[in-house]
Amino acid sequence: MQYVKLGSTGLDVSRICLGCMTYGVPDRGPHEWTLDEEASRPLIRQALEAGITFFDTANVYSDGTSEEIVGRALRDFARRDEIVLATKVHGRMRPGPNGGGLSRKAIMTEIDHSLRRLGTDYVDLYQIHRWDPHTPIEETMEALHDVVKAGKARYIGASSMYAWQFAKAQYTAQLGGWTRFVSMQNHYNLLYREEEREMLPLCADQRVGVLPWSPLARGRLTRDWGTATGRSTTDEFGSRLYPDSDRVIVEAVSRIAEERGVPRAQVALAWLLHQDTVTAPIVGASKPGHLQDAVAALELRLTDKEIEQLEQPYTPHAVSGH
Numbered sequence: 001m002q003y004v005k006l007g008s009t010g011l012d013v014s015r016i017c018l019g020c021m022t023y024g025v026p027d028r029g030p031h032e033w034t035l036d037e038e039a040s041r042p043l044i045r046q047a048l049e050a051g052i053t054f055f056d057t058a059n060v061y062s063d064g065t066s067e068e069i070v071g072r073a074l075r076d077f078a079r080r081d082e083i084v085l086a087t088k089v090h091g092r093m094r095p096g097p098n099g100g101g102l103s104r105k106a107i108m109t110e111i112d113h114s115l116r117r118l119g120t121d122y123v124d125l126y127q128i129h130r131w132d133p134h135t136p137i138e139e140t141m142e143a144l145h146d147v148v149k150a151g152k153a154r155y156i157g158a159s160s161m162y163a164w165q166f167a168k169a170q171y172t173a174q175l176g177g178w179t180r181f182v183s184m185q186n187h188y189n190l191l192y193r194e195e196e197r198e199m200l201p202l203c204a205d206q207r208v209g210v211l212p213w214s215p216l217a218r219g220r221l222t223r224d225w226g227t228a229t230g231r232s233t234t235d236e237f238g239s240r241l242y243p244d245s246d247r248v249i250v251e252a253v254s255r256i257a258e259e260r261g262v263p264r265a266q267v268a269l270a271w272l273l274h275q276d277t278v279t280a281p282i283v284g285a286s287k288p289g290h291l292q293d294a295v296a297a298l299e300l301r302l303t304d305k306e307i308e309q310l311e312q313p314y315t316p317h318a319v320s321g322h
């Protein structure tokens with residue numbers, strides 16, 4: 001495993017982050033395709049054995065049960081001090097007033113619920129899952145700063161939003177003397193590269209760590225276009241992200257993988273790992289081979305010509321995944 005600093009911080013993270021949206025009670029929340037606790041634990045253990053120390057979950061994943069499963073597994077298999085544990089806040093956890101969003105009340109309530117479910121007294125990275133247009137950013141940034149000062153989070157990060165929103169949040173924090181975000185968790189893979197226009201240059205300039213979500217386009221980059229899996233048939237959010245015109249990129253990945261004699265997932269992840277802006281892709285693993293491919297991708301050096309072949313078919317996409 002390789003380890004790098006997260007953005008401008010002194011925090012070491014493994015170059016592969018394990019996405020824990022895959023682990024959760026299937027009939028809790030909208031992700032029917034998740035693995036239950038018994039099926040999840042061996043994968044979390046395998047990740048640790050491969051040297052992965054960076055784990056990403058969210059309060060909203062499978063109605064809090066992802067945090068519970070991940071928290072128990074990490075308590076059983078890992079040493080807390082060596083692990084970088086990230087979770088998120090914003091999604092709706094309860095119907096009715098104050099059930100979601102980034103108000104001071106929501107943040108203060110949700111960090112305590114997340115810590116209880118994770119079974120720890122702090123998270124390493126507390127991320128806002130989306131922008132909240134209904135709460136002043138001053139209120140959000142001060143509340144996040146107070147979470148850090150209370151010792152409940154070591155660092156704060158953000159996730160999918162427009163670059164102007166992220167820049168506004170960062171300068172608001174600076175003006176208030178509050179903690180700034182150290183990372184951006186955004187939608188970035190060979191099929192969706194809109195982040196290269198504004199967000200990635202902003203992160204590079206400000207030395208913000210970049211943690212791409214769905215680095216394999218939720219599995220689409222790993223198999224022939226249109227091939228269905230248990231997940232793809234019930235992944236409602238994923239079904240809206242990638243148009244049929246993306247098929248040609250999947251075919252380019254397939255050609256290079258065949259020439260190299262490696263699985264397609266390794267080629268698609270290696271491309272992301274070649275991007276200077278990327279700190280650690282957040283991979284989803286539902287089978288042991290998925291983790292093996294993610295780790296192997298760290299060693300796969302693509303040539304300039306291969307990178308060009310992978311990038312050339314891209315056409316601009318409507319902004320999605322915010």
Ligand SMILES: NC(=O)c1ccc[n+]([C@@H]2O[C@H](COP(=O)([O-])OP(=O)(O)OC[C@H]3O[C@@H](n4cnc5c(N)ncnc54)[C@H](OP(=O)(O)O)[C@@H]3O)[C@@H](O)[C@H]2O)c1
Nearest residue numbers: 019020021213214215216217218219229231265284290293
């Ligand atoms: N911040 C956000 O808004 C946001 C949004 C989405 C995700 N995330 C984070 O990002 C993480 C990863 O998301 P994701 O699961 O969509 O990522 P992904 O890595 O793009 O997709 C994972 C899926 O790809 C397939 N796959 C993975 N490795 C493979 C391999 N080696 N060979 C063949 N197929 C392979 C599997 O599909 P099958 O299971 O169908 O076989 C797996 O479930 C999440 O767990 C979460 O932590 C964050």
